Amino acid sequence: MSERILVSGNNAVARGAIQAGCKYFFGYPITPQSEIPEYMSKELPKIGGIYVQSESESGSIYMVYGGGLTGKRIMTSTSSPGLSLMAEGMSYLAEQEIPAVIVDVVRMGPGIGTGGQGAQTDYLQVTKGCGHGGYHAIVLAPASGQEIFDLMQLAFFLADKYRGPVMVITDFILGQTEEPIELRTLDFGPLPEKEWALTGKEKRGGNRVTHVAAFFTYQGILNYHMKLIEKYAEIKRAEVRYEKYLADDCDLLIVAYGSSARIARGAVDMGRAKGFKLGLFRPITLWPFPVEAIAEGASKAGRVLVVEDSQGQLVEDVEASVKGRVPVHLLGMWGRHNVGGGGIIHPERVIEEVEKLNER
Amino acid sequence: MKDKSSDVKKVTGRPGLRLQSLGMYCPGCHYGIITRVICEVIEELGVAGKAIGLAGVGCSFGGAPMTIDIDWTSCPHGRAPAMATAIKRIYPDAMVLTVQGDGDLGAIGLGCFMNALVRGENLTTVFLNNAVYGTTGGQMAPTTLLGMKTTTTPLGRDIKTNGYPLHVPELAATMRGVAYAARCTVHTPANFQRAKKSLKTAIQKQMDGIGYGIVEFVSACPPGWGLKPLECLDYISERMLEEYPLGEFKNLDKTD
Structure with a gap:
């Protein structure tokens, strides 16, 4: 078995990237993801890699674009306001089909938001193409340190396979929480040669x-x-990916991703102990969205409760999947125990919501 | 009868790196001549095989990537220096060249360009200054002369509303990571030769690892200026060079 270590989610992002062979990181400090550039600035030079601190997230994304053109595995990470600055570049990466991995450690928004607060308020931005013109990036939403480490490796593979930007979305809770991870190398199979990469024509003859x-x-x-x-x-x-927990035998299907899915899973166990037949559906790919699987699970359960730490964003995709066949309820950020600093939606609050729905 | 063709000596022709494809330039535009400068310099330095060019948005994009036989990418507006940074860091032996217009480098991309200088990148930039936004139809650029009429300064550029013309190589010369900064034109044969020498020096600085080199080309935009091609040559001599003096502003053998 591979080595197990205790690290934060942000650290798992960086380690997962290096595990995937990424040696080039271009970034800009922003809370709550600064541990990622910090780690990269220390570790990449040791393995012959390069860390460049840009002047802004706009600078970062275009360094990523230039770096991606060389065919090497490259990445950046940021948090919500920074992602808005990267939006233009995301559109170009998609248009020009440049493989790149972009990590968004979400903080509460909109605007400057609050860096020291968790939230899942970038769902719409990352899933609907945050730049102009109509495009998609694959969006992976891990819910634990191990999954962050693993999905970072998958992200680089998918970026190369489909030639385009792939996003990994975490948040304050996942980024800052320390969990044990196993440093395993995942093999996803062979990839085509990068016959489009710019290297100078002497390496091949004929310009590109x-x-x-x-x-x-x-x-x-x-x-x-x-x-x-x-x-x-x-x-x-x-590439649709999701995880179900007790979802095939439930009369209320909870849909949640990322940190909220961890909370919802606790709520499912708590509810089951009380005799409530709860199940959890956790999308792992936010785009492509598991439309059919959610529709099927929702029909079976007869009711859906979306739990997300935002104003209500994921719920739009769930409603679009369910198409009005069963009622879809939402427990959003107003369910936090404290709407201000450090507030989260506790599993007990989810159960309260379930009890309210049961009374209807 | 003597075969006269054997007496004919070829003194000039299409540069070897100039592809057969057509440039997208208007009659009287100088960018075609500057394309020749770039081709000849790259050929003479023997760096075509390791050259990677980055063309900005605007008329600079219209010719270079389609007419010069080296690796190219187009860039989002103003972002070539950031992209070039990554390419050069990953391939330190490559010759990395950005070709950017006055709007691309001087307006939307000024921060991106200046920050590449702040980082002390080892790159070369061809800065095309024709004092207007040519591609979009002749609007004011940061380098538009005071009093010059454009489609967005119908009464002439006015200091109170539009500020002052931007002097890029002079600005770049103040930065410690810059090894070479010069301004040239191609509006006369002698200036064409000087321009070649400037660009050659700038690229050589990059290949020798000395530092950033920037060469501004003051050039004509007949439709943007509302002048005939020949009138543009006089306009350059009489007006443009008054605001934008030719010469080398920096030429270092080493940067610290």
Whole structure:
């Protein structure tokens, strides 16, 4: 068995990236993710890698773009306001099909928000394409230190496989909580050669130009968009990931991701002890969203309760999946024990909500 | 009869790196001539095989990536220096060149450019200054001359509303990581030769690991200026060079 260590979620991000062969990190400090650039600045030079501190998240994302053009595995990390600055670059990475991993350690928003507070308030931003023009990035939402470490490795694989940006979304709670992780290397199989990478033509003969020259002809534009549309359809077919917990035999299906899913799982156990038939559905890919699996689980259960530490964002995708066939309820950030600093939705509060729904 | 063709000596022609594809430049635009400067310098330095070019948004994008036979990428508006930073850090032996216009480098990308200088990156930048936004139809650029009429300064650029023209190589020369900063033109044959020498020096500084090199090309935009191509040459001599003097502002053999 591989080595087990006790580290924070942010540390697991950095270690997972290095495990995946990422040697180039471009970032900018922002709470609550600064431990990631700090770790990278210390560790990457030891393995022949490079850490560059940019002047802003806009700088970071374009260093990621340039670095990605070389074909190497590259990444950045940020938190919510920084992700807004990266939005433009995300759109270009998707358009130019540049593999890159972008980690968002979410803090409470909107605006400058509060760096020292957990929240899941970036769901819409990360799942709907935070930049312009209509594109998708695969979004992975781990719920534990181990899963962060593992999904970081998967993120680099998927970025290379589908040629585009892949996001890993955590939050203040997951980023700062220390948990044991096993330092295991995951093998996802072979990948195609990066025949598009810029290296200088002497390494191959014949120059390469990575801009969308296709855009200069009508048929080129159409072909380009059809290629992206087909790619996104293929990702939807092949890459949907989720976890179910007691979800096949329940009369209330709780849907939650990330840190809220950890809380909801506790609530499921607590509720079962009280005789409530609760189950949990946890999307692991927020895009592609597990539309069919949620629809099926919801129909079986007859009722859905979405638990998310936000104003109500994930609930929109759940409602769109369920299509009004069963009632969908929401316990949002107002369910925190303390709406201010350090507030979280406790499992007891979820049970309270369940009891209220049972009385209806 | 003597075969006269054997007496004909080829003195010039299409540079070896100039691809057959058409540039996208208007009649009288100087960017085609600057493309030749870039081609000839890269050829003469023998760095085509390790060259990676980054073209900004604007007319700078219209020609370089499609007409020069080296690796290229287009860049989002103003972001070439950040992208170039990563490429050069990952491939320190590459010759990494950004080609950026006055709007791209001087307005939307000024922060990105200056921060590349702050970091002391080892890159080369060709800065194309034609004093207007050519691609979007001749609007005011940061380098528009005072009093100059553009589509967004219909009464002429006015200090109170629009501030002052931006002097990029002079600004860059103040930064410690910059090894070479110069301004040139290609509006006469002699200046063409000087421009070649400047760009060659700038690229050599990068290849020798000395530091950042920037070369500004003051150039004509006949439609943007509302002048005929030949009138543009006079406008450069009489007006542009008055605001933007030619010369080397910095030429260091080592940066600390």
